[in-house]
Amino acid sequence: PGIFYSYASTAESSINAPSDDGSSSSVQPPTPFLFFGNKYQQIYVNNNGFLTFSQSSSQYDPDSFPAFKNQDTIAGLWTDLDNREKGLVYYRQYTNGSILQRATQDINSYFSNLTFNASWVFTATWNKVAYYNLTSTAGYDTVNSNYYFVIPGSNSGSSITNLNSSSNVNVPGRWAFRVDGGPKPIAASPFDPCYSYTILDQSWRSVYNTTFYPYLNCDYNFNFVGWYRFLLDGQNAQMTEQCIPVYHCGSYVSLHLDGGHPTIADGVVNRKTCVFWNNICCNAEIIPIRVKACLGGYYVYELVQPTPYCSAYCAEVSSFTTLAEPGIFYSYGPMVENTINAPSDDGSSSSVQLPTPFLFFGNKHQQIYVNNNGFLTFSQSSSQYDPDSFPAFKNQDIIAGLWTDLDNREKGQIYYRQYTNGSILQKATQDINSYFSNLNFNASWETSFQVVLISGGNYSFILMNYAGIAATEHPVEAGYDTVNSSNYFVIPGSNNGSSITKLNTSSNVNVPGRWAFRVDGESKPIAENTIGLQMKLISYLDITNMGHEDILEKAQSHFRLRNRCGVYGRCNVNNNGFLTFSQSSSKFIPDSFPGFKNQDIIAGLWTDLDNRAKGQIYYRQYTSGSILQRATQDINSFSNFSNLNFNASWVFTASWNNVAYYDKTSTAGYDTVNSSNYFVIPGSNSGSSITKLNTSSNINVPGRWAFRVDGESKPIA
Secondary structure: OOOOOOOOHHHOOEEOOOOOOOEOOOEOOOOOEEEOOEEEOOEEEEOOOEEEOOOOOOOOOOOOOOOOOOOOEEEEEEOOEEOOOOOEEEEEEEOOOHHHHHHHHHHHHHOOOOOOOOOOEEEEEEEOOEEOOOOOEEEEEOHHHOOEEEOOOOOOOOOHHHOOOOOOOOOOOOOOOOOOOOOOOOOOOOOOHHHOOEEEOOHHHEOOOEOOOOOOOOHHHOOOOOEEEEEEOOEEEEEOOOOOOOOEOOOOEEEEEEOOOOOHHHOOEEEEEEEEEOOEEEEEEEEEEEEEEEOOOEEEEEOOOOOOOOEEEOEEEOOOOOOOOOOOOOOOOHHHOOEEOOOOOOOEOOOEEEEEEEEEOOEEEEEEEEEOOOEEEOOOOOOOOOOOOOOOOOOOOEEEEEEOOOOOOOOOOOEEEEEOOOHHHHHHHHHHHHHOOOOOOOOOEEEEOOEEEEEEOOEEEEEEEOOOOOOOOOOOEEEEEOHHHOOEEEOOOOOOOOOHHHOOOOOOOOOOOEEEEEOOOOOOOOOOEEEEEEEEEEEOOOOOEEOOOOEEEEOOOOEOOOOOOOOEOEEEEEOOOEEEOOOOOOOOOOOOOOOOOOOOEEEEEEOOEEOOOOOEEEEEEEOOOHHHHHHHHHHHHOHHHOOOOOOOOEEEEEEEEEEEEOOOOOEEEEEOHHHOOEEEOOOOOOOOOHHHOOOOOOOOOOOOOOOOOOOOOOOOO
């Protein structure tokens, strides 16, 4: 591809030897490479898609960044690659020539304030290398993870196909990073016309201004470029929606807005402007424009030059005088006497003392800290800009509206306020009783930061309200977590920078953009979502059927999982969607494979299931009959196993049929003792992607995944 630097053999590159999980020898740069404060005199190009500095690595299971390890890593796409079958891994250094000129040009176009001149370039290229469809990650990580970055979508098997079109420098397929360890820059923001406009403050544009020849103003004489905001005599103004007769607004005919003004939640909308003529409100000169409502209580307009008549855009003092948030937002902003956090990267409010304790899953808190990076804490303020991945099992309670690396130094405000009486308490009482109808709740206190805390009696609630949110490359998290993660919730899609734009349309209470939680610590409610799946175990050894209600005993034969030293004479069907062998498990928070634990696990879809509300969980063994014939036929039909001439002598099925579940974390696949072998089905650990499991496959049968797990050597990818 055109974005690639030269790498093939014609460019005299070195080529790694064909070796599964191999590496290059030490590559000595002519001058040290500075990587976040560490100077390196050597580089290793590891076959599995990543670079290391201290030593080579054969690790094919990628670390999940941040890994908090004692090494610096650069991952182009760290996954289980295999250059034995096909593909080549090239690397080369340059100290002069056209490559340095190209690198200099590229870097200066992305980091224009540096006046950079390249003196050395090193390229490592993996070209058409075979790989196992396992986990992956792309980005970088440093010693103790003081700095790290994960390229969005690189750790999701179903999304890595999009890496050739994503970018942070507007070059599809390219990501660029400065890694010498300079100070953290002010966050770059996506273009927002609410913060980039030209003011039109001509008083003659008023609907009350009448003008006659020869003093008419004609906007066809004005070269409109970009976005504009109206002011009249220093007051906030908006384009009128009234039908204005001729000789008003300083012109012959007046342009008014047709279709009404948008709300903040609408974002940028298309509208048309019209002129009133012959007693018809929208008779002629229909001109398309764009409009956006802004959080500061004003509108901006992308205007165009009107022709051919002498006309002008007509304005009136705005009725949009407060921060008119989406209807789901509680009042905030300077006009409702909120407190504002000082502009400070990774700053926080001072301690906010509450009139009565806020009950959060059994803990009573008398103070709150509003942290600039989008989350609330209780014990102390926090400057942490890398969000924890819930459950974090830490010693703190957290409420995360949208925890990510925010920066209010450049633009934006962070407001908070408490209410103990008035209309806000009435609204909170009405909202909570509509979502939790069995409580007869009455609000006595609340505070707001786009996260609304509501308390009354022994009940506590959180409302999280979302308007328009831009995508981000940084880690994000929304939900809550408690001490030791005994209770936690992650709002689906909130931990994916490319999906958070949908938070203003998602909900758990059928109000787009709003999530509501009861957090005083009552027992876990019965789940409402449903799920269906089946797992099937097949063995070619003899077996005697010794079924039992809870534990399935296999007396004469054993099921073998990845060549464990022992073999299993029993297995357990756990309600939460997974099988274990040594003992049953009530764990409803799934392990993230690889789990590096002392147990073997098969997860059809390990998540927080609940068969109290609805659904059934079935299991059965077969040692004869049509099921064995079907299993034999299935295994031999899969190209991965077609060389085995397999004959099934035992089949075990476990099926979860329409079982209710909590919309939390999940995983599907298998993991072994110490994770010497594991597999994660792509998309199974993403709440927004598990709906696609009924169409994905590794054997071209939609909804089916098949694995050989007796412990044979790792095949060529």
